[in-house]
Amino acid sequence: MITPQIPKNEKKRLEAVKSYSLLDTLPEEDFDNITKLTSSICQTPIALITLLDTKRNFLKSHYGLDFNQSPREISFCGHAIVSKEPIFIIEDATKDNRFCDNPLISEFNVSFYAGVPLINPDGYALGTLCIYDTVPRQLTQQQKDTLIILAKQVVNLFELRLKNNLLSNAFDLLEERHNSLNSFAGKVSHDLKSPLANITSLSQLFKDELKENYPELDLQYLDYIEESADTLRAYIDGILTHYKAEALLQDKKKKTELATIFNNIKHILSLTDQQFILQKNTILEEINASAITQIILNLVDNAFKYNTKKEAYVSINYSTSKTHHIFSVTDNGTGIETQKQDQLFDLFNTAHEADKYGNKGTGIGLYTVKTLVEKLGGEVKISSTSGLGTTFTFSVLK
Structure with a gap:
């Protein structure tokens, strides 16, 4: 058995794999439908969607198997992701020196394998859409073409998952900022309205005293102070009402x-x-x-x-x-x-x-x-x- 080579871009490839937040997730109908369809079209007992992690092959969808991961060092998919071919095919693993003594052959009676690398828009091979059979065989050209097309659909689902996660994170961040701003607006309005009320009260007291002792004085500037305080208080009330109104939409x-x-x-x-x-x-x-x-x-x-x-x-x-x-x-x-x-x-x-x-x-x-x-x-x-x-x-x- 020959252990799969590590891709030259392995560090960034692993970062890409983890960015989709798919490792160790539960089965999902969209992915399971694809493996079921793949198995039916290619007439194989096993079809998988895999993600190559650091030391394991995580099976995001596993049609025909009852486990969801295996060691990367014995995986066929490890060879597939470094292949330059659009589809990696082993017609008879028992006669291939890379796999002839692979534990998967003796334990699961694997003879045939075909895997299409799942390459994301940045060019990183995340894993494979692959099929296994217990007998040596070949695929028709139509089956090969279909397998490649379905692999592209898997990548599309990965991308949709990534975009949804990004949108969800952005929404959570916006909601957090909105709540912080709402809290800030409430605190500021409270902390500002009190001194503004004091300014108005003190101005009025000052005017009353001046009117009594110096009736000839022009008190227009004190009127301006009161008007400015009232205007600022109105703005504060308006802003606070606006933020409270936004919350009503929920x-x-x-x-x-x-x-x-x-x-x-x-x-x-x-x-x-x-x-x-x-x-x-x-x-x-x-x-x-x-x-x-x-x-x-x-x-x-x-x-x-x-x-x-x-x-x-x-x-x-x-x-x-x-x-x-x-x-x-x-x-x-x-x-x-x-x-x-x-x-x-x-x-x-x-x-x-x-x-x-x-x-x-x-x-x-x-x-x-x-x-x-x-x-x-x-x-x-x-x-x-x-x-x-x-x-x-x-x-x-x-």
């Missing part, structure tokens, strides 16, 4: 009454029946109620903040298509100028200088609305007439 879909969502928002914003109107109630099948609540809440809150009319109101309506739930939020406010509508959902973009309380908007709320809607498989549109009001219409996939 909630499961369920059956929900639209009236339940409506009443939750009505309670949160302390609205009356005259201010907040539900045009019609309906049962929403298979919907992410938490995300829909956040979207409508943002739109309704904005509608009231920028509505300067004495009898301001907002109404909610619902319709449906074959593929989407469709919601509309309509107010009787001052409307939004046409030239400002295209950029309305851009981050940090606002349609108005300030709301009716004098607070400047951050442009985060509507950006969050668009982000949530798009990730729920829909889109959001705006229809507005100056002086008459605005309607936001958004859809989400059923």
